[in-house]
Amino acid sequence: MSDYDLDDRSVLVESSKPRILEILGPGLVTGASDDDPSGIATYSQAGAQFGYAASWTLIFTYPLMVAIQMISARIGRTTGRGLAGSMAKCYPGWVGVAVTVPLLIANIINLGADLGAMGDAAHLLINGYALLYVAAFGIICILLQVFLKYKRYVAVLKWLSLALLSYIATLFVVHVDWSSFARGLVLPTFKMDPSYWSMIVAIFGTTISPYLFFWQASQEAEDLKEKSREEALIEHPQEAKKANTRITLDTLIGMAASNVVALAIITTTAATLNKAGTTNIESSVDAAKAIEPLAGQFAKIIFATGIIGTGLLAVPVLAGSAAYAVGEAARWKVGLSREPSEAKAFYTTIGLATVVGLLLNFTPISPMKALFWSAVINGVVAVPVMVILMLIASNPKVMKQFVVKGVLKKFGWASCLAMLAAVIGMAVTAFL
Template sequence: MLGGFKKILKSLGPGMIITASFIGPGTVTTMTQGGAGFGYSLLWAVVFSIIATIVLQEMIIRLSLVTREGLGEAIQELFAHKIGKFIIVWFTLIAVTIGCAAYISGDLIGTSLGASYLLQLPEHLVAPVIGVIILLIGLFGNYRFLEKIMLVLMVIMGLIFIITMIVIQPDVIGILQGVFVPTIPNGSILTVIALIGTTVVPYNFFIHSTAVHERFKDLTDLKFARWDTIISITIGGVISAAILISAATLIKGEEVTSVIQLAGPLKPVFGDFAPIIISIGLFAAGLSSAIASPTGAAATISSLLGWKGGMRSKKYKAVFVVIIIIGIITSALGFEPLQVLLIAQALNGIILPLVAILILIIINKKKLMGKYANTWQLNIISFIVVLVVTFLGLYSLIDAVKNIFAA
């Protein structure tokens, strides 16, 4: 029993990369805004997003271990018609790459918020330096090194945000109501979509399939790969919920511009260390997400184009470098054009439901998956998840298109 538990702990890795990826500045800010704006009432959305992520990523695990291929290769093989294959593959590739390139500047700026507070330096100077550090990680690091970095960042985030939640003694009854009694308060629908959308991320499907190949050898490791996903993503959910709960307890009703606002109400507990503690947590969240953006682009392109070698491939590293250089330049210039971000949001609104539907179709192919295809019970759960994700994506698309024309 103890030996099995130790092996499960040693198996943690790919799931932690996914978790560290989705807990970035966007997630931290969205959770803070959700708690400050609507109290504990939207905790059910956090719980749903975690269940949805586990369901979708578990299908990726099975697909990767059964086929020994990535998601991109499986998508290519799904289409017999060359034109259909070309359209789906290249649309997915372009959409994910543009999204990663558009968001990398924000990721670096978000990372620099914490570091600039600690170092007392301007964000536009700190962000490019962080970008160069990530560039070096991409050039000279490997999967094991990336895994260790993400694990360390997860531990830092977990300690800071979960301990903060415990110390402030939130309303336990209010938390339970928020989790088990779903409500959508007036004006909260976009926040609900954002809470789910910051957790269920399209490029994480491709990162996970690549990471599974790097870490697990075959189907004998399926049990441990599943535990890795369940434990890692659940920890991520607890961290996300802790941020929302802390905001709901400390700054409900305030307009949120930065997670650093949590530091003020925490001063009676942590004293002058309060802003430092929050800044370190924000830095860890930003760094993990900033590493994930170029990793996501590289993993997606490599998988869809069938490049071999995984994270060791020169082509993989080249894509990583291009994306992070875009981030270094744009963050140094403070360049974050609204139109590009809105286009990225619109593309994400299309690509998220599209990839989720393709995963569900592929995982049900008996000829490909054999006994590891979805059971009818899993299909019911998966269908509900994909349905909600599709609604989420379409709503996000419509909102982005409206804003594009309004801008």
């Protein structure tokens, strides 16, 4: 055994066969929240406009997002701190400000757009006033985070991840050209079309996004507070084998769920909207409306229901990841496992971020234009955040003997290069 394996062999044997419900946690919730209503809109537009041609990006991005999310999780589990907390330990304060302020702005815009999509989806299903639903969903998301006990809150998030199944269900009510699907999935398509490359960049920005790094790292650290028998690996290295095995499986499954659902959305809209010549989809709700006359009311209902379910999952993650990042950078007491009276600034940030995002829906600001600028901010911020993340993960002063190395490290840096290429592509296509 290595120097950090468990001495108790019976515990090691037991840990080698972890139960699935114990494995799935931060990785599953992070992956599921990646398919938020804004992401659904991106994937719907990709399928409607380009058919199956953009499907290959979900195969290409899978190992990259697994690597960067796994490294984020290891930082949290190893140090007992979130990503912003580790940044604060390693770098001057201005670095934290330069990273967390744009992240906060982008997350607020994103959760505002998600709340708007949820309100529109509720209106589509049961009529009524969309803005009233927007306000109701925003309040529900705040109350869940502030007043629900952490263990129950995590359980709620896990159950909400089942909403993703609605998009897989739509595949059973549409006619898919499986030969075209297979070609689009395994053979990368290169078009001399600026709008196509803008869409590829948008898919990259949707699947690999900074708030996901902060959330998964923080949740790994948060879980340590709830599990009295577990400690940060730098203090209890004997827990490493079990912890890293769980993180690997959790992240592989969570990111697979994210990309399979994204693929289902692209496939559904390619098989219906693109085939019918409906190529201009500006929101996830537009996709749900357009699908109905082509695939029936059932397809519309499950598509719209999925928007609400994934929104209820993603909005708290967006607000929570921003609060963790800001709070750790400012050295506040942070954590959803804390009582509101213990972490007033942290919970206030969650509430304010959600309320401001909610209020954006009552302004003349175009949600699609806001999302465009959110994507730009996320793209610009993602590259330096990923580089800092990799430097922290490779720093023995922070990670001790658990520095990231080997294949995982190579894929981590490959993710940085891929995201840099996506940002350059975004800049180039903006001027074409």
